[in-house]
Amino acid sequence: MSSGPAAPVPAPPRRPFFLLRGRFWVASLPWAWLLLFFLLPFVLIVNVSLSTPDLAVPPYVSPFSQPQAEGRPVFPPAFNPDLGSYRRLGDEVADLARPGAELQYLRAFGNSLLLAALTTLCCLLVGYPFAWHIARSAEGTRNTLLMLVMLPFWTSFLLRVYAWMGLLDSSESGLINQALLALGLIDAPLQLLYNSGAVLIGMVYSYLPFMVLPLYANLVKLDMRLLEAARDLGARPWTAFVSITLPLSWRGIVAGSMMVFIPAVGEFVIPDLLGGGGVLMIGRRIWDDFGPNQDWPMAAAVAVVMVLLLIVPIMVFHRHGGRGDGAGEAGP
Amino acid sequence: MSARADSAPHFPAEPDYLRIEGISKRFDDALAVDNVTLGVRRREIFALLGSSGCGKSTLLRMIAGLERPTAGRIVLDGEDLAEVPAFRRPTNMMFQSYALFPHMSVAGNVAFGLRQERPRLTREQIDARVAEMLELVQLQRYAARKPHELSGGQQQRVALARSLAKEPKLLLLDEPLAALDKKIRQHTQLELVSLIRRVGVTCILVTHDQEEAMTMASRIGVMSEGVLLQVGTPDEIYEHPSCRFTAEFIGETNLFHGRLEDGRLNGSDFPAPLAIAAEAMPAPGTEVWLSVRPERVVLGRQPPAAVNGNVSINAAQGEVDEIAYLGSHSVYHLRLGGGGRRMIASVPSAHWGEASAPARGERVWAWWLAPDGVVLTR
Amino acid sequence: MTRAATLERRWGARAWLLLVYAFLYVPILCLVVFSFTAGEITTQLDGLSLRWYAALRHDDELGAAVRLSLQVGALAATAAVVVGTAAAVVLARFRPGAGSGVFAAMATAPMVMPEVVVGLSLVLLFTHPMLQPVLGGRGVAAIWAAHTTLCAAYVSVLVQSRLREMDRALEEAALDLGCPPWKVFFVITVPVIAPALVAGWLLAFTLSMDDFVLAAMLSDPGSTTLPVLVFARLHHGLKPEINALATVIVVVVSIAVLVANRVMQRAQRRRRAAMHAALRG
Ligand SMILES: Nc1ncnc2c1ncn2[C@@H]1O[C@H](COP(=O)(O)OP(=O)(O)O)[C@@H](O)[C@H]1O
Ligand SMILES: [Mg+2]
Numbered sequence: 001m002s003s004g005p006a007a008p009v010p011a012p013p014r015r016p017f018f019l020l021r022g023r024f025w026v027a028s029l030p031w032a033w034l035l036l037f038f039l040l041p042f043v044l045i046v047n048v049s050l051s052t053p054d055l056a057v058p059p060y061v062s063p064f065s066q067p068q069a070e071g072r073p074v075f076p077p078a079f080n081p082d083l084g085s086y087r088r089l090g091d092e093v094a095d096l097a098r099p100g101a102e103l104q105y106l107r108a109f110g111n112s113l114l115l116a117a118l119t120t121l122c123c124l125l126v127g128y129p130f131a132w133h134i135a136r137s138a139e140g141t142r143n144t145l146l147m148l149v150m151l152p153f154w155t156s157f158l159l160r161v162y163a164w165m166g167l168l169d170s171s172e173s174g175l176i177n178q179a180l181l182a183l184g185l186i187d188a189p190l191q192l193l194y195n196s197g198a199v200l201i202g203m204v205y206s207y208l209p210f211m212v213l214p215l216y217a218n219l220v221k222l223d224m225r226l227l228e229a230a231r232d233l234g235a236r237p238w239t240a241f242v243s244i245t246l247p248l249s250w251r252g253i254v255a256g257s258m259m260v261f262i263p264a265v266g267e268f269v270i271p272d273l274l275g276g277g278g279v280l281m282i283g284r285r286i287w288d289d290f291g292p293n294q295d296w297p298m299a300a301a302v303a304v305v306m307v308l309l310l311i312v313p314i315m316v317f318h319r320h321g322g323r324g325d326g327a328g329e330a331g332p
Numbered sequence: 333m334s335a336r337a338d339s340a341p342h343f344p345a346e347p348d349y350l351r352i353e354g355i356s357k358r359f360d361d362a363l364a365v366d367n368v369t370l371g372v373r374r375r376e377i378f379a380l381l382g383s384s385g386c387g388k389s390t391l392l393r394m395i396a397g398l399e400r401p402t403a404g405r406i407v408l409d410g411e412d413l414a415e416v417p418a419f420r421r422p423t424n425m426m427f428q429s430y431a432l433f434p435h436m437s438v439a440g441n442v443a444f445g446l447r448q449e450r451p452r453l454t455r456e457q458i459d460a461r462v463a464e465m466l467e468l469v470q471l472q473r474y475a476a477r478k479p480h481e482l483s484g485g486q487q488q489r490v491a492l493a494r495s496l497a498k499e500p501k502l503l504l505l506d507e508p509l510a511a512l513d514k515k516i517r518q519h520t521q522l523e524l525v526s527l528i529r530r531v532g533v534t535c536i537l538v539t540h541d542q543e544e545a546m547t548m549a550s551r552i553g554v555m556s557e558g559v560l561l562q563v564g565t566p567d568e569i570y571e572h573p574s575c576r577f578t579a580e581f582i583g584e585t586n587l588f589h590g591r592l593e594d595g596r597l598n599g600s601d602f603p604a605p606l607a608i609a610a611e612a613m614p615a616p617g618t619e620v621w622l623s624v625r626p627e628r629v630v631l632g633r634q635p636p637a638a639v640n641g642n643v644s645i646n647a648a649q650g651e652v653d654e655i656a657y658l659g660s661h662s663v664y665h666l667r668l669g670g671g672g673r674r675m676i677a678s679v680p681s682a683h684w685g686e687a688s689a690p691a692r693g694e695r696v697w698a699w700w701l702a703p704d705g706v707v708l709t710r
Numbered sequence: 711m712t713r714a715a716t717l718e719r720r721w722g723a724r725a726w727l728l729l730v731y732a733f734l735y736v737p738i739l740c741l742v743v744f745s746f747t748a749g750e751i752t753t754q755l756d757g758l759s760l761r762w763y764a765a766l767r768h769d770d771e772l773g774a775a776v777r778l779s780l781q782v783g784a785l786a787a788t789a790a791v792v793v794g795t796a797a798a799v800v801l802a803r804f805r806p807g808a809g810s811g812v813f814a815a816m817a818t819a820p821m822v823m824p825e826v827v828v829g830l831s832l833v834l835l836f837t838h839p840m841l842q843p844v845l846g847g848r849g850v851a852a853i854w855a856a857h858t859t860l861c862a863a864y865v866s867v868l869v870q871s872r873l874r875e876m877d878r879a880l881e882e883a884a885l886d887l888g889c890p891p892w893k894v895f896f897v898i899t900v901p902v903i904a905p906a907l908v909a910g911w912l913l914a915f916t917l918s919m920d921d922f923v924l925a926a927m928l929s930d931p932g933s934t935t936l937p938v939l940v941f942a943r944l945h946h947g948l949k950p951e952i953n954a955l956a957t958v959i960v961v962v963v964s965i966a967v968l969v970a971n972r973v974m975q976r977a978q979r980r981r982r983a984a985m986h987a988a989l990r991g
Binding site for chain 1: 723726727730731733734735736737738740741744751752753754792793794796797799800804813814815816817818819820821822823824825826827828830831832833834835837838839855856858859862866891892916919920922923927936937940941944948952955956959960963964967971975
Binding site for chain 2: 877
């Protein structure tokens with residue numbers, strides 16, 4: 001015990017604390033990986049979306065490229081963006097009012113957003129009560145029930161879509177048609193496959209666990225005593241649900257909905273297999289421009305627009321669910 | 333730091349083993365530890381006492397190197413610890429949650445620190461030391477168990493053995509008994525003290541339980557909101573609190589607030605001006621508080637007789653409001669002079685002799701000798 | 711609430727669960743049943759036989775695709791656990807600093823970002839004239855890198871939640887006992903979060919095994935993974951051979967899941983019993 005508080009003691013020098021050097025190295029691995037395989041590719045997408053299509057390998061001329069004749073490269077290179085791809089999208093927007101306009105891309109965007117929204121809604125309507133009942137079942141059976149949700153999704157996704165192709169097949173040998181015919185409910189096979197209904201069923205089927213798992217993770221932590229208290233205070237079940245359960249499970253709902261909606265916007269395999277290519281999806285447009293059409297700048301421009309459209313949902317997902325709590329056990 | 337804390341017995345011949353100089357810790361916007369200066373002597377058991385959230389753990393963690401001070405210095409045995417990382421500091425800590433490694437056996441936990449020693453210890457050395465430690469805490473039979481297979485008290489002993497195994501220069505205990513049941517806690521307190529004495533390690537103990545601090549520590553530092561208010565032996569702190577916080581936090585007390593005039597305390601809600609006696613009387617006109625411990629208050633059916641010498645007495649009549657019978661003594665809650673001012677008095681059960689004790693509603697006299705009140709200026 | 715109402719609710723709940731599980735399992739059941747057909751049609755049982763399983767065994771193209779998928783899956787899962795765990799440690803343990811917002815967003819975005827966008831962006835990376843010589847263009851390595859990026863996001867979320875649950879005092883205690891920080895991670899943190907690491911590896915492995923879009927966009931002629939092959943065959947007429955393949959996958963996965971579940975439950979039960987014994991004795 002000696003000097004009073006007045007005696008100022010020098011602060012220790014601000015050298016990096018003991019963990020800092022190690023921390024730098026630990027952080028550098030994922031940083032480097034994400035910069036190389038996530039951020040840089042996005043920069044390249046933007047770059048390619050501003051390029052000119054070309055019959056070359058790869059099939060575009062970068063806006064930074066030099067005319068061949070000049071010989072020695074200059075630095076910084078000239079930047080000659082080609083806005084042609086975006087102009088095509090812009091033209092479609094301008095054509096929106098004109099009847100009979102083709103609107104390939106816009107319609108595909110519309111289809112995809114609508115399908116994603118419908119899928120999200122259906123998954124929520126099916127998945128919420130489902131997750132609720134799992135969360136409220138006995139503790140021992142809970143794990144088993146959850147396991148049963150995930151089991152199909154550890155098997156191949158393509159094969160599950162394939163299963164629906166057999167079920168919905170529009171000929172007499174389609175399984176549902178077979179059953180309905182045998183029961184005498186119909187006389188001729190129904191057109192079940194290759195329409196929007198089939199696509200929606202396939203989408204809901206494939207994306208359901210992405211909704212159920214975050215919801216379950218959230219609902220299982222919900223304190224049932226709150227509901228009992230609400231009931232005790234005279235709240236009707238519906239009132240209790242709207243005023244207690246829904247607000248408390250909001251994070252789970254947001255996390256689940258975003259985990260369904262965002263990837264569903266880009267989905268095209270399911271619409272392709274179950275919709276028969278009749279309903280054009282924006283993912284399919286990217287795929288076609290990238291593959292058969294060899295128009296990479298257009299594919300890149302569409303991808304850029306898609307990311308811009310999805311930036312708000314992605315931010316919401318990041319805020320609400322992607323933090324390792326609500327959506328902690330998010331993946332199937 | 334108060335004048336009282338500085339006047340605590342000090343032996344200049346033996347320098348402080350641990351010196352904490354003007355240490356502070358700021359978290360974002362909150363100052364968790366505010367300019368604490370403190371010395372701890374070799375082989376001492378020192379308790380940091382304060383309500384939860386006052387910064388005790390943060391101070392302890394800065395000593396262990398788990399938290400970096402915003403300002404200040406920590407010197408242990410002549411070595412400045414500022415730049416020594418936690419894993420090279422000659423201190424060991426026992427965590428509030430015990431933090432036993434769940435995937436290691438009891439012996440593995442105790443051996444963990446020894447395995448980190450450089451130059452390496454041989455296997456035999458480690459085994460011998462582990463056996464010695466387990467014997468010390470009487471857990472030889474449980475060496476192969478996993479922590480979750482032990483009761484709370486056993487886990488606490490494993491944690492203690494683990495933090496003692498490396499013979500640290502300084503043992504840091506963060507609420508060592510908080511996780512135990514009240515029953516086990518009391519006898520574990522004494523056991524723990526005797527064990528630490530036997531090992532002869534210097535020890536800083538953090539607790540929010542004043543009884544625990546009083547029982548175990550040779551000196552106590554009282555903290556509040558990051559500030560070290562007072563340092564002293566248990567009886568110093570109890571009998572001579574340096575401020576209102578200490579007086580009210582440690583035990584119970586009656587506080588009277590007023591202004592100092594003519595060597596008396598005026599303006600308090602005590603029916604009369606209060607006679608006081610202080611070694612160093614503050615200047616007249618100062619705002620002060622008078623703290624009177626309940627056991628210093630005497631009750632009687634008759635007013636107090638004059639006392640020899642020139643010791644003055646403060647006395648007032650009051651109505652018994654509430655009586656808590658606690659066996660060896662009873663706590664009386666009085667309402668003074670029929671007003672709203674309440675006062676508590678702790679009276680030994682034998683006090684009333686042949687007569688029956690006063691009942692609720694009865695009017696009695698309460699008094700104390702002026703030197704039994706402690707004058708506080710903050 | 712009356713007893714009758716409770717009962718009614720319970721049956722309502724059962725019915726809903728049953729309905730949804732039927733929705734999930736009927737298609738799979740159909741696949742399995744028709745894998746045993748002797749005929750050529752995937753939705754009719756023209757007698758029972760194992761001929762499609764025999765066909766599966768002798769399908770060299772399929773065998774090669776399965777082997778490649780297993781290899782890519784194992785390598786991608788391993789890399790994803792390393793990268794994802796490092797990302798989780800940064801997110802859950804390090805004080806937020808400059809750029810940590812960007813980092814957090816990048817670490818989780820691959821989870822939800824439409825695969826076709828991620829795929830396209832990676833194709834552009836691997837075919838970029840300046841990067842192609844370094845990265846080697848499209849092919850197995852590109853698929854591996856793509857899967858690692860995707861799966862690392864899932865792993866980092868899983869591991870992050872485990873890290874946040876973990877008592878930090880364990881790491882501090884190890885540090886306090888003289889263990890240097892890097893070693894603390896390997897001898898304390900990794901064993902404690904091991905279940906999450908195993909779960910993350912398995913999840914990453916199945917994601918990689920199942921991915922079609924990334925693999926298709928990044929594959930070159932020499933790198934046909936199982937989903938890419940299956941997709942091609944779905945377009946060129948269906949044969950019950952695919953049902954047989956699906957059945958094999960379902961059986962393998964179910965057994966793996968059952969075994970894992972059993973092992974985990976047994977460990978838990980043992981722990982609980984030990985704890986009871988400790989409290990009593
Ligand atoms: N890592 C931290 N970040 C921010 N604030 C903290 C941190 N650790 C402690 N605090 C704050 O510092 C104050 C003191 O905490 P602590 O030392 O744990 O108190 P005690 O151990 O006395 O109960 C509290 O208000 C607490 O909220
Ligand atoms: Mg504390």
